[in-house]
Amino acid sequence: MxxxxxxxxxxxxxxxxxxxxxxxxxxxxxxxxxxxxxxxxxxxxxxxxxxxxxxxxxxxxxxxxxxxxxxxxxxxxxxxxxxxxxxxxxxxxxxxxxxxxxxxxxxxxxxxxxxxxxxxxxxxxxxxxxxxxxxxxxxxxxxxxxxxxxxxxxxxxxxxxxxxxxxxxxxxxxxxxxxxxxxxxxxDPKKQVDLRNDEIDRIHQCIQFIKENYAQQLDVDMLCSKSSLSPQKLQTGFREFYGNTVNSYIKNFRLQKAEELMRTTELNVSQIVYSIGLTSRSYFSKIFKEKYELSPNDYIKKFKYQVA
CATH class of the missing domain: 2.60.120.810 (Jelly Rolls)
Structure with missing residues (x-):
């Protein structure tokens, strides 16, 4: 009652x-x-x-x-x-x-x-x-x-x-x-998420963990261990809710944080690379240019020019 x-x-x-x-x-x-x-x-x-x-x-x-x-x-x-x-x-x-x-x-x-x-x-x-x-x-x-x-x-x-x-x-x-x-x-009225409520909650916890710990080394095995989800369930959740694999979500979030650091700090490219959990500057430059159509250095120069 x-x-x-x-x-x-x-x-x-x-x-x-x-x-x-x-x-x-x-x-x-x-x-x-x-x-x-x-x-x-x-x-x-x-x-x-x-x-x-x-x-x-x-x-x-x-x-x-x-x-x-x-x-x-x-x-x-x-x-x-x-x-x-x-x-x-x-x-x-x-x-x-x-x-x-x-x-x-x-x-x-x-x-x-x-x-x-x-x-x-x-x-x-x-x-x-x-x-x-x-x-x-x-x-x-x-x-x-x-x-x-x-x-x-x-x-x-x-x-x-x-x-x-x-x-x-x-x-x-x-x-x-x-x-x-x-x-x-x-x-598509028959489409349903093939996840229980507790599994959905754990996927959300994984997403929050990525956002709070993106500077650490992250991978599927670590997230599965923390969430007690199988790799299949974890990948299913990320595809259902974000249209991405786990690794693609991590990569995109790191790139967003890198772009934010370029706009709001005086860090150079090498410092930004390490601050988002990556170790290879060449790899970072490659994926950054794929997303923003400019190299990291050119992006920083363009932004500073626009501000000036």
Whole structure:
């Protein structure tokens, strides 16, 4: 039996808009709000949320499964790890947290769709080819790649006004990615991720490990050992979520960090090579030019010239 909880015990909340607003639904007509919610449910409980009348509520689950229920249909479904839903048209939704579950999710509330650009009030219905708002409650397959944008969005500092542009950009990317995911589902409804929820969580942990330890020597065997996943499962997860093999993902992430170091530091090419976990400058120059169409030295010169 679920008990209603008046508040969600939010450890961290980042809110964007004209005034501080809690997790409760906004009455503001000019804001986009982002809230990260993380807590342990000691009892089975639920929280009722309402999407804005002319806006949108996005719920992205980052941890244990959460049950959700539409009040208009009474149907109950599971929102698994790295799944999300978009709720429109002033609808009510119950989020249901099981006893002793660890909950971690992100809420994005857009008071008016016009805040995002040239969207019409019924744009979701048109994109989802649906006559009913309930049909927009598409959870889809787990999407770890989309979670990268969610984490970036939650980490924005609301005290910096320039982040308002990033807020709009990330929100549009998230909605666009969700619509693209739905279109893929329409074209291939039988496609499923051949991974259990705990395996998906471990793949996400591997991705976080790569991001935090890219300067170390990394390979498939090391990640398999840390995650207790077979090489086949690990490669399957990376291909499903990023369209890359494990080694390709590591290489691309290192190149992104190298490009960032070129823009933000005075390190020379040799120093950058070692700082991203590589040992061969010639190999680095080769793969960097393949990605950015300039040699590392030419890229640094071009960037410094543009800054000057």
């Amino acid at each position: 679920y008990q209603s909880t008046p508040t969600l015990n939010s450890i961290k909340t980042s809110t964007y808009g004209p005034r501080p607003i809690t997790i409760a639904n906004s009455t503001s007509e000019k804001s986009i709000e982002v809230s990260e919610v993380e807590f342990h449910a000691n009892l089975s409980q639920y929280k009722r949320l309402k999407s804005p009348k002319n806006g949108l509520l996005i719920i992205f689950n980052l941890k244990d499964g959460i049950n959700y229920r539409s009040l208009s249909t009474g149907k109950e479904h599971l929102l698994g790890s790295f799944q999300s839903i978009m709720v429109t048209k002033n609808q009510d939704i119950d989020l249901m947290f099981q006893k002793e579950s660890n909950c971690h999710f992100c809420l994005i509330t857009v008071a008016k769709l016009e805040n995002l650009g040239n969207f019409k009030a019924d744009f979701l219905h048109a994109n989802f080819q649906s006559p009913s708002s309930d049909h927009c409650w598409y959870t889809g397959i787990p999407n770890i790649k989309l979670s990268d944008f969610i984490y970036d969005l939650m980490n924005l500092n609301s005290s910096f006004s320039e982040n308002e542009h990033l807020l709009l950009g990330y929100t549009n990317i998230i909605i666009g990615s969700k619509l693209a995911e739905f279109n893929h589902y329409i074209n």
